[in-house]
Amino acid sequence: MLERTIEKVRPYFHDPQSFLNSPWFDGLKDVEIDGEPGLIVAEWETGNISSSHRSVNRIMVGLVAGMIHGGFIVLPNRSLYHYLTDRIGNYRELRPYFVIWESLAHKVENGVIEVIVVEHEGESKAVRPIGKLTDGMSDREERGIDERVDWE
Numbered sequence: 001m002l003e004r005t006i007e008k009v010r011p012y013f014h015d016p017q018s019f020l021n022s023p024w025f026d027g028l029k030d031v032e033i034d035g036e037p038g039l040i041v042a043e044w045e046t047g048n049i050s051s052s053h054r055s056v057n058r059i060m061v062g063l064v065a066g067m068i069h070g071g072f073i074v075l076p077n078r079s080l081y082h083y084l085t086d087r088i089g090n091y092r093e094l095r096p097y098f099v100i101w102e103s104l105a106h107k108v109e110n111g112v113i114e115v116i117v118v119e120h121e122g123e124s125k126a127v128r129p130i131g132k133l134t135d136g137m138s139d140r141e142e143r144g145i146d147e148r149v150d151w152e
Contacts, residue, residue: 009065024058031069033110038069045075045089052089053097056113060101063111072114080120083129091117 027042041062043055052075059071081090094115101113 009061009067024062025071033069039067040070040072041068042071043073045073047089048087049089049093052094055089056094056097056101059113060104063108063113064104066109066111069111070113071111072116074116074118077117077119080118083120091115 025041026044029040029042031038031040039062041059043059045052045055052073055073059068059073062068062071075089075091075094076084078090078092081088081092098115
């Protein structure tokens with residue numbers, strides 16, 4: 001299977017072997033499907049919407065090339081999005097692009113992609129909120145940025 005996969009992706013990658021060995025996914029699990037070895041991958045999305053697109057694209061490349069047999073991405077719904085890092089990828093923003101990935105289904109010999117949407121259980125004003133900042137703000141103390149969030 002490995003040789004076939006490398007030949008399939010060779011036109012797109014300078015070094016297909018290193019591509020297969022790279023830490024491309026947040027989680028990997030070897031499985032057996034109908035007596036054949038397979039691989040399931042997972043992406044837990046904590047980046048912005050562009051990162052979410054890249055995550056789904058990586059899974060689709062793996063499926064189309066036959067490198068993986070299944071992949072899933074975990075995203076927050078829009079109501080949970082409000083409490084997370086600014087501009088984190090979320091289901092509502094990603095859903096309109098599903099048609100693009102669905103159009104590749106005929107190229108996948110054996111595999112599935114799933115999107116798992118997570119939501120919070122509740123909200124409480126009795127719990128002190130965690131300060132909300134944007135990515136790339138490591139020098140926030142030096143610039144005097146206030147870490148408090150106004151929840152009112």
